[in-house]
Amino acid sequence: MILKLLTAFLVLSLFVSPALQLPAKKPNIIVILADDMGYSDIGSFGSEIKTPHLDEMAKNGLRMAQFYNASRCCPTRASLLTGLFQHQAGVGDMVNCRKQPAYQGYLNQNCVTIAEALKQSGYKTYMAGKWHVGTKPEYWPIKRGFDRYFGLIDGASSYFGNEPYRPNQKLTIALDDQEYKPEKGYYMTNAFADHAVEFVEQHPKDQPFFLYVAFTSPHWPLHALPEDIAKYRGTYAKGWDKLREERYRRMQESGILTKNTKLSPRDPKIPSWETLSAEEKKSWEDNMAVYAAMIDRMDQNIGRIQQKLKETGQDHNTVILFLSDNGASHEDIKPTNFLPAIYESSKKPSSDPSSFTAYGMRGANLSNTPFRQYKHWEYEGGTATPFIAFGPSIVKPGRIDQRPGHIIDIMATCLDLAGGTYPKTYKGNAVTPTEGVSLVPLFRGTTWKGHDALFFEHEGHRAVRQGDWKLVSEFPENRWELYNLKTDRSELQDVSAKEPERVKQLAALYDAWAQRAGVIPFAELGKSKGE
Known part of the structure; x- marks a missing residue:
């Protein structure tokens, strides 16, 4: 019985698509x-x-x-x-x-x-x-x-x-x-x-x-x-x-x-x-x-x-x-x-x-x-x-x-x-x-753990995303805006005024990351040119 099952498995494997096989x-x-x-x-x-x-x-x-x-x-x-x-x-x-x-x-x-x-x-x-x-x-x-x-x-x-x-x-x-x-x-x-x-x-x-x-x-x-x-x-x-x-x-x-x-x-x-x-x-x-x-x-x-x-x-x-x-x-x-x-x-x-x-x-x-x-x-x-x-x-x-x-x-x-x-x-x-x-x-x-949060900074422009929420600002205004990307991927409705605590929490996450990553505020760094 075991021999028959093994033979059947080997025959079946010949017809399995290469796309389904491990390299x-x-x-x-x-x-x-x-x-x-x-x-x-x-x-x-x-x-x-x-x-x-x-x-x-x-x-x-x-x-x-x-x-x-x-x-x-x-x-x-x-x-x-x-x-x-x-x-x-x-x-x-x-x-x-x-x-x-x-x-x-x-x-x-x-x-x-x-x-x-x-x-x-x-x-x-x-x-x-x-x-x-x-x-x-x-x-x-x-x-x-x-x-x-x-x-x-x-x-x-x-x-x-x-x-x-x-x-x-x-x-x-x-x-x-x-x-x-x-x-x-x-x-x-x-x-x-x-x-x-x-x-x-x-x-x-x-x-x-x-x-x-x-x-x-x-x-x-x-x-x-x-x-x-x-x-x-x-x-x-x-x-x-x-x-x-x-x-x-x-x-x-x-x-x-x-x-x-x-x-x-x-x-x-x-x-x-x-x-x-x-x-x-x-x-x-x-x-x-x-x-x-x-x-x-x-x-x-x-x-x-x-x-x-x-x-x-x-x-x-x-x-x-x-x-x-x-x-x-x-x-x-x-x-x-x-x-x-x-x-x-x-x-x-x-x-x-x-x-x-x-x-x-x-x-x-x-x-x-x-x-x-x-x-x-x-x-x-x-x-x-x-x-x-x-x-x-x-x-x-x-x-x-x-x-x-x-x-x-x-x-x-x-x-x-x-x-x-x-x-x-x-x-x-x-x-x-x-x-x-x-x-x-x-x-x-299969199961993928993903990220707890993602961070962004370039020449004073900043952002942090956690889950569906994204906090973002542009330089030199430096005013945080908040968007729910699940309902507003195009970032059209700033809800920062309605969610002050969330703004505070995400801003704290960003600040901790910026310090860890070595980010220097752009006003201090000075403007640069490039592609």
Whole structure:
């Protein structure tokens, strides 16, 4: 009888989908980070932009609808890489070097990167893309645990080269630990993927790998390839009001937004579409066509990486995580911040390869549907990111989860997948304990403990979320506002006057965290610039 049951089990196991089986060896891990991309800018989160590869990953994986970043480029990258809040890693603001340890402008020696931690579990480590957490060669990726690197060390650049765009500025593209000069035909998004594909192709098959792909797309300047721009000609002629409504409706129908989530009113600084002149409409349509083309090309290149995984037989044993570093950017190209020639080129149509433009608040308000505010603030429009987890052998498919997660969780998740441990010391230095929790139980659809509270601070903007409640303020007003995100995800009804005790309790939580993390009030720190 026992022999018959064993035989039946072995026969049945032959027909079990690989997606339901545990991986036989440590999985490969790929983290893909978009730059300045809004919450609703990919198809599976409501967009009209064509992102079939990301959409397929979302369909066959997990979407987290309430995942958070740190609202700005450098802080998010520091936090994602280390599993710490950005201040603890030394990048409390941007890459400007200051005497305060939490704001030194590069990763400190009391943190480890995911690459450094995973190497202790036998992983080869690769990175392609934007670094932006230390500009001097001694702070580059090769010095922080990556075996191979290709990408932009700095915050932003022309997609067709690396020309400086601000006074007294030097931009660096690097291959491993050497500066790299772009060749003819260079387009940054393609170049990052070229090297990511090469790393996968050349990787030894008897070892797991970690690959961090940090695209600059769709960060300004708006630079795209003509064949991609052509796909979106006419797409934006209906204007931002109708497009925001259409995205909002799709988000509700798909389950990304709960049924009680309201669409925030159009930003009061933005006029009604119908009041614009024909020339203004044409300019915005051109901006949006190029912006959409940049995201489209990023998705195409994600597809190239996936195809290489299939060709090398590694697709079923690879987990891919996708997210954005902050909400959409309201920034414009201003004469006070940019070289005169760059400012002049910002007046050209975005579809002109010699232009240097941004889509500004008018585009960002659409990208951040249904939220208000943008990159830099701690409202949902600054911190909410589309998050996708995909892995045929690990991630239970076809789900949307509304529980809050955070970039600090990526480190713990990678170590959990690898069966590794977070080090207490590294190269003789004490390592700050990680702040994140592993998402792997959530991937598998089992019990997940989540967070007691999440905290945010950037250049004086502050927030704390505990359960469904979020306390938030903006600098320099520094007045706490309170929102119940279960009933008001778009943060439209401030209930701080009705809930003074809750405000007091959450403010105390924030203050205790700020002291522990090394946050310095921004009025004392002084304003800084950066991407």
